[in-house]
Structure formats: C-alpha cells, structure tokens
Amino acid sequence: MKLLEDLKWRGVVYQQTDEEGLETVLETEKISLYCGVDPTADSMHIGHLLPFLTLRRFQNHGHRPIVLVGGATGLIGDPSGKSEERKLQTTEDVDRNVQGIQKQLQQIFNFDGENGAIMVNNYDWTSKLDVVSFLRDFGKHVGVNYMLAKDTISSRLETGISFTEFTYTILQAMDFLHLYENHQCKLQIGGSDQWGNITTGLELIRKMAPEGSKAYGLTIPLVTKADGTKFGKTEGGAIWLDPEKTSPYEFYQFWINTADADVVKYLKFFTFLSKEEIESLEASLQAEAHLRKAQKALAEEMTRLIHGEEALQQAIKISAALFSGEVRNLSAAEIKQGFKDVPSFDASTVEDLGLVELLVSAKISPSKRQAREDIANGAVYINGERVTDTGYVLSETDRIEDQFTIIRRGKKKYFLIKY
Numbered sequence: 001m002k003l004l005e006d007l008k009w010r011g012v013v014y015q016q017t018d019e020e021g022l023e024t025v026l027e028t029e030k031i032s033l034y035c036g037v038d039p040t041a042d043s044m045h046i047g048h049l050l051p052f053l054t055l056r057r058f059q060n061h062g063h064r065p066i067v068l069v070g071g072a073t074g075l076i077g078d079p080s081g082k083s084e085e086r087k088l089q090t091t092e093d094v095d096r097n098v099q100g101i102q103k104q105l106q107q108i109f110n111f112d113g114e115n116g117a118i119m120v121n122n123y124d125w126t127s128k129l130d131v132v133s134f135l136r137d138f139g140k141h142v143g144v145n146y147m148l149a150k151d152t153i154s155s156r157l158e159t160g161i162s163f164t165e166f167t168y169t170i171l172q173a174m175d176f177l178h179l180y181e182n183h184q185c186k187l188q189i190g191g192s193d194q195w196g197n198i199t200t201g202l203e204l205i206r207k208m209a210p211e212g213s214k215a216y217g218l219t220i221p222l223v224t225k226a227d228g229t230k231f232g233k234t235e236g237g238a239i240w241l242d243p244e245k246t247s248p249y250e251f252y253q254f255w256i257n258t259a260d261a262d263v264v265k266y267l268k269f270f271t272f273l274s275k276e277e278i279e280s281l282e283a284s285l286q287a288e289a290h291l292r293k294a295q296k297a298l299a300e301e302m303t304r305l306i307h308g309e310e311a312l313q314q315a316i317k318i319s320a321a322l323f324s325g326e327v328r329n330l331s332a333a334e335i336k337q338g339f340k341d342v343p344s345f346d347a348s349t350v351e352d353l354g355l356v357e358l359l360v361s362a363k364i365s366p367s368k369r370q371a372r373e374d375i376a377n378g379a380v381y382i383n384g385e386r387v388t389d390t391g392y393v394l395s396e397t398d399r400i401e402d403q404f405t406i407i408r409r410g411k412k413k414y415f416l417i418k419y
Helices: 003-010 019-028 046-060 091-108 131-141 144-148 168-183 192-208 248-256 260-270 275-287 293-307 309-324 332-338 355-361 368-376
Strands: 032-037 064-069 118-121 185-191 216-220 344-346 380-382 404-409 413-418
Touching: 003 019, 003 046, 003 260, 019 216, 032 046, 032 168, 046 064, 046 091, 046 185, 046 216, 046 260, 064 091, 064 168, 091 118, 091 293, 131 168, 131 192, 144 192, 168 185, 168 192, 185 192, 192 216, 248 293, 248 309, 248 332, 260 275, 260 293, 275 293, 293 309, 309 332, 332 404, 355 368, 355 380, 355 404
Parallel strands: 032 064, 032 185, 064 118, 185 216, 344 413
Antiparallel strands: 380 404, 404 413
C-alpha cells in the first residue's frame, strides 16, 4: 500500500490541509517532516505515542523524521485541550524533562542512515530572539482575529487566558517556519488538538517563506476506548514509558488486558505489523478469542518497541509465573516488578518466623486459629509450593536472593515478605 493509503487503513488520519497535494509530494519526493512534544514531565506516557509512531511510519517509507522536544514552548505552556492556565515550569525542570524525553524518542526512531531522524530542541533558536524582533518579525504576520478564531483560544476566553499562552500558537508556528527554512521540512503532524497550531505554522510559511513555498499539515485522531473510558489510564494513573514509573511488566500487562473491542484498532494504531498479519489476528479474535492471540501480539510488539527484547522476555516470564503460581524461579528484580502493588510485610526485625505467627503479623490471616485452618486446608503457599504443616518455620531457603518470600493464600491473593 501507498503510505497515505496505509495510514487511512490504520485509522490514523483525522485531518489534512491538502490531501491531494501531500499525496503527490509523498509519491515524488523524500521529504522531511516533524512532530513535537513539550516536556511537561520527565517521561512521556502512552498518550504521546500515536503521533510519533505515525512519524516513524513515514521514516519506514524513506522520509526523514524531525523529532522536536519543546524546551522553549515547554516554558510557556500549550493552551490546547486545557480549561485553565498551566503551571509554569522552571528552566531546570524543563531541561531535566527534555533529557528524559529525548532518551525515550531515541528508542522509537532510527537516527542512522540516509533518512536518519534528527532531534531538535526549539529552545536553541527561540531563546536567541529578543521581544522586539518577536513582535516585529513574527507577531506582525498573525492577526488577532485569526488567533481568536482558533478553538484552543476561543474556548478559553470566558475562563481566561494569559498573553503568555495566547502567543503559544505563534511560537509553534515559528518552529515550523524554522524547520522549513533550515531542514526543508514540508509536513507537520500532531494530535487532533494541534490543528490550530499546525495551520498557524502554515500561515507563517505562506507569508514569510519565499514565494511558491508549500507545506502541509496532518492530524491524528484522539485514541478512545470502546467503553468510553480514557485510553492510557489505569487505577494507578498514567502508563509511562519510563520503566521506573511504569515497569515493563506493568506496561506489558496494560496492553495484554486490552478489551476485544479495542485490540484490532490498537494493533493498527500502535504496531508495525502488516495488514495481513493484523487481519490474521482479527480472524483469530473471531474464531478463538479465548486464546487472546491479538492481545499477546499487541503486548509483545509494544513492550519490545519501548523497553527492548530482554525486558519483554522478563515481563512474559513474570506473567507466566503469576498465572501458574510457579514463582520460585523469579529473580529479586522480577519480583520487584511483578509484586509492586501487592501487600507487603517487613520481616527483617521479626525473630520468630513460624508460619502461623507470620500469617497473623503480616495480616494474611486474621487470627492464629484461621491461620492454622488455612495451612491445614492447603490454602497457603510459600514461593509457589503448598505448605500444610502448621508448625512450619521459615528459613533462609525460603528467601529468594535473601530478599523476598512470596506467600499466596488461596488462588490469587499474593503477599510479599521482605527482609
């Protein structure tokens, strides 16, 4: 399939400024194009992924991606999608966030070869501009009425918008113009909320670039879930790309728990599997949904892309161990990931590690009588192995890497004993 045809089949095209013109350019040229992100945190979350993965599809078709991290625009704040002013970040916060996000983007793109990606930071050119030059050279070309017609601005007029956020769209427009002039960048892509900022950039290029200059904009739809709940959120909060914030195991579990109603859409959106591969998985979903082949493929592709093969295999191992109850072969590092949210008890200062006493102290059983009953009935497991001796005393052999003991009560209630 041609590139735009493939993007449409995947459902990732929301709006285009000139579909026919862009299609012609993509078929006749190898272009540079960009997508940006403001460093509002030191990590991206999965809500940021779709525009960048779409940018990567352009690279796979031979075009050159420019990946912009907004060190300058991050200091201002994008009013898009916000009902009130963003809290201003310090320069130090933004610098730290830029470094974290750049590292994650390096995982997604190929920076080598003829069409290797380029990483840029808009602070490098914006910070050199004085306020008079900004107003004369750029502000003169963007009418107030034009800006007031933008949804991102008009929606804030009643609740209030500062001049700082009011000018954000001009700053992003300057980015597009700068990349057009210095990197021959002909296309900006972004989420559907970026349409106003993208078209302002095209307006600036039309007025300030040499006559005959032509650039394009393309936006991507908001990712939604079939049940109406917000994509990328769990009870624990956002699903981050940073493994310290969301472990590879948690990341893998998020994708593998995708509902049947959403999984084919997500395979199209987020993976680089072919049309034939996705259609095969869709057929499996219809014929043998219980095997969850589509969910497994989605979880594997996404975890491998963001965290690498080793982290993927570790996530699969933890998942299999928790499903089967065979947890003894997990490493301490794997236990930290897989048992991050289970109840835990610090037994490092406990002298008597008799199983009955430990069950009560760790609040695994409500009383000694219940603890004895649980053990005698075969409901208690230590590191995956059933223990039925009410006089059992835990020893060093029950410690995994001398750090943890995993106790299970019943089929799925896990508890982590720490030393």
